[in-house]
Amino acid sequence: MTKRIFLLIIAIVLLAVPLAATAQSEQFDPEGGVSYLIASLPGYPDPVIVTMLSGGNIDASTLGAGCVGNIFYVPDIEIEITAAVPTLRAYYLAANVGDDTTLVVQKPDGTFACNDDFAGSNPLVEIPSPAAGTYRFWAGTYGSANNYPGYMVITTGASMPGALVSDILGAGGGGTATTTNVQATQPRRGT
Numbered sequence: 057m058t059k060r061i062f063l064l065i066i067a068i069v070l071l072a073v074p075l076a077a078t079a080q081s082e083q084f085d086p087e088g089g090v091s092y093l094i095a096s097l098p099g100y101p102d103p104v105i106v107t108m109l110s111g112g113n114i115d116a117s118t119l120g121a122g123c124v125g126n127i128f129y130v131p132d133i134e135i136e137i138t139a140a141v142p143t144l145r146a147y148y149l150a151a152n153v154g155d156d157t158t159l160v161v162q163k164p165d166g167t168f169a170c171n172d173d174f175a176g177s178n179p180l181v182e183i184p185s186p187a188a189g190t191y192r193f194w195a196g197t198y199g200s201a202n203n204y205p206g207y208m209v210i211t212t213g214a215s216m217p218g219a220l221v222s223d224i225l226g227a228g229g230g231g232t233a234t235t236t237n238v239q240a241t242q243p244r245r246g247t
Contacts, residue, residue: 084114086162086192088130092208096136097144103211108132110148110157110195111203116170123170125158125196133193133208137164137186141212144186148195148208149178155204158196164189172198 092108112128137144150157158172159179164187174180177198183191197204 084118084129086131090134090192091128091130091132093132094134094136096138097210097212098139098141100135102213103209104133104135106133106208107205108195108208109203109205110150110155111197111201112194113201116158116160116194116196119160119168119170123158123160123168124172125160125198126201127158127160127194127196131162131192132195133210135191135193135210137188137191137212139188141186142184144183144191144210144212145180146193146208146210147174147178147180148206150204150206152204155202155206156198156200157204157206158198160194160196162192163187164191 092106093104095104097104111126114127114129116123116125116127135144146159146161148157148159154177156173156177157179159170159181161169161181161183163169163183169181169183171179171181193208193210195206195208
């Protein structure tokens, strides 16, 4: 009888461990996987256009001054720059006018480039002469925990992603990019 009780206790403990692990809140983990797409530029069709949802449970302002909105704990998109390109531009267009979105890009050196409200309430991040390495992209939502459907456009071409979206999807915007660059407050794990 004692052996059965002991085995029952062990079984309960083993079942409880995974439940406790899944009950923990999500932590910001840029290297913990990718939500939608991994690609290399040049070589992958350019522009990269992904239909996706913005938002998440992580407050992007914890990454540094200039980053805002709520993002997912792992990147939405990861792009590997493998050769010299003139510029790297990312734009997020919310499918519904008025859905306020933000954009966070982590550069290979661990710093972040962030933007809010480039064209209306749609963000754009532009990185001139990007260094080779991995770039991680998050589409966020401003002032809301909602997830907004939309389109992430990433290009190394000469045209602005807003113009690409406008031509392809019949929406979008243009303007001059104003990006806030911030230093990462959380060091990247070794690769």
